[in-house]
Amino acid sequence: MKCDRLRLYVVLDRELSRGRGLSHVTELALAGGAGVIQLRGKTWSGLELYREAVALGPLVKSYGALLIINDRVDVALAVQADGVHVGQEDLPAEAVRRLLAPRGVLGVSVGSLEEARAAAKVADYVSVGPVFPTATKPDAGPSVGLDLLRHVAAAVGVPVLAIGGIHAGNVQGCVQAGAAGVAVVSAVVAADDPEEAAAAILRAGWRDAGAGQGCR
Amino acid sequence: MKCDRLRLYVVLDRELSRGRGLSHVTELALAGGAGVIQLRGKTWSGLELYREAVALGPLVKSYGALLIINDRVDVALAVQADGVHVGQEDLPAEAVRRLLAPRGVLGVSVGSLEEARAAAKVADYVSVGPVFPTATKPDAGPSVGLDLLRHVAAAVGVPVLAIGGIHAGNVQGCVQAGAAGVAVVSAVVAADDPEEAAAAILRAGWRDAGAGQGCR
Numbered sequence: 322m323k324c325d326r327l328r329l330y331v332v333l334d335r336e337l338s339r340g341r342g343l344s345h346v347t348e349l350a351l352a353g354g355a356g357v358i359q360l361r362g363k364t365w366s367g368l369e370l371y372r373e374a375v376a377l378g379p380l381v382k383s384y385g386a387l388l389i390i391n392d393r394v395d396v397a398l399a400v401q402a403d404g405v406h407v408g409q410e411d412l413p414a415e416a417v418r419r420l421l422a423p424r425g426v427l428g429v430s431v432g433s434l435e436e437a438r439a440a441a442k443v444a445d446y447v448s449v450g451p452v453f454p455t456a457t458k459p460d461a462g463p464s465v466g467l468d469l470l471r472h473v474a475a476a477v478g479v480p481v482l483a484i485g486g487i488h489a490g491n492v493q494g495c496v497q498a499g500a501a502g503v504a505v506v507s508a509v510v511a512a513d514d515p516e517e518a519a520a521a522i523l524r525a526g527w528r529d530a531g532a533g534q535g536c537r
Numbered sequence: 538m539k540c541d542r543l544r545l546y547v548v549l550d551r552e553l554s555r556g557r558g559l560s561h562v563t564e565l566a567l568a569g570g571a572g573v574i575q576l577r578g579k580t581w582s583g584l585e586l587y588r589e590a591v592a593l594g595p596l597v598k599s600y601g602a603l604l605i606i607n608d609r610v611d612v613a614l615a616v617q618a619d620g621v622h623v624g625q626e627d628l629p630a631e632a633v634r635r636l637l638a639p640r641g642v643l644g645v646s647v648g649s650l651e652e653a654r655a656a657a658k659v660a661d662y663v664s665v666g667p668v669f670p671t672a673t674k675p676d677a678g679p680s681v682g683l684d685l686l687r688h689v690a691a692a693v694g695v696p697v698l699a700i701g702g703i704h705a706g707n708v709q710g711c712v713q714a715g716a717a718g719v720a721v722v723s724a725v726v727a728a729d730d731p732e733e734a735a736a737a738i739l740r741a742g743w744r745d746a747g748a749g750q751g752c753r
Binding site for chain 1: 585608610614625626627628
């Protein structure tokens with residue numbers, strides 16, 4: 322996959338979108354330079370997730386970005402999404418790799434160097450976090466800090482994303498620690514202006530790139 | 538699919554199993570003649586469902602019965618289960634049909650004649666219910682009675698299962714209304730003796746068949 326798309330990876334969250342529809346928030350995030358959009362709906366029905374993914378697909382594609390479905394490989398396959406992201410409590414990454422065609426993007430959340438090494442055998446990227454404290458995902462456990470991010474980035478041969486409490490003010494530290502990109506929820510979807518919030522994160526992390534320039 | 542396997546279709550439920558493991562309950566149900574075992578875990582993680590399905594697969598196969606996964610097509614594919622059962626709030630049946638190989642068994646829950654006709658275009662069987670009042674699935678809506686079962690069985694070209702509040706005392710009415718079989722939860726998994734409970738349902742519904750005889 323084109324690595325620069327991973328610079329800004331936006332995870333959608335309906336509850337945090339302040340009444341704005343997910344398509345609207347997605348369009349703003351894409352306009353601000355997001356290269357990957359992840360659809361997550363842990364408590365949604367399969368039908369709800371399917372319908373939302375069908376609605377988002379053409380929009381995400383029109384920006385040359387990737388649509389990744391959280392957890393539900395079947396939904397991703399049904400809507401021909403670009404890939405799937407799984408955590409350690411979802412289907413095992415090896416099983417997901419077999420279900421996705423070789424070209425499907427597979428991302429795996431990791432919380433330790435051991436998990437990162439195992440995931441990197443089959444994943445196209447891994448995400449490490451929560452790097453900073455976050456209120457978005459209360460079950461995510463204590464923050465792991467930049468040290469684990471640095472160790473994982475040095476140890477694995479796939480792009481590493483930082484996630485958890487990331488915003489324009491701390492993205493540079495993540496990049497310096499070796500992150501290929503950052504995954505954010507609140508910092509974009511809950512922002513007054515999601516487009517500007519996305520662009521600001523990209524400017525802060527990659528001064529040499531225009532907002533979203535690397536993602537098209 | 539061999540229709541007589543559908544005579545007794547047992548839907549597993551951990552909460553109703555009275556502390557007995559699902560493998561134990563499954564073995565008893567199979568010994569009593571169940572021809573299909575459905576694994577359902579709406580609130581479970583993908584990993585939990587995957588592990589349980591991996592554990593049940595060889596056991597169900599050893600009895601010549603079918604293992605059906607509720608809702609999660611990806612889990613079914615990952616463990617090479619025999620098929621998938623979806624409701625009206627899950628992935629659309631047409632999408633599931635495409636994901637399963639042609640040989641994968643697809644079942645669909647229907648609550649009206651219209652839903653039954655639509656589902657029968659792609660499904661291997663449909664289930665109609667709740668035929669009788671049931672406390673097992675509080676969200677299942679009011680019972681539809683034997684009339685809908687009769688109408689669906691007369692209208693569609695695939696086997697029809699009755700579900701909802703079924704036990705040895707009312708199974709015969711379902712069969713007379715045209716059901717190819719009955720799907721039960723509590724009547725088997727919560728029974729003092731799941732094996733005898735399963736066998737009793739088969740005896741009551743199909744007097745000419747020995748317990749489980751039609752399922753091997």
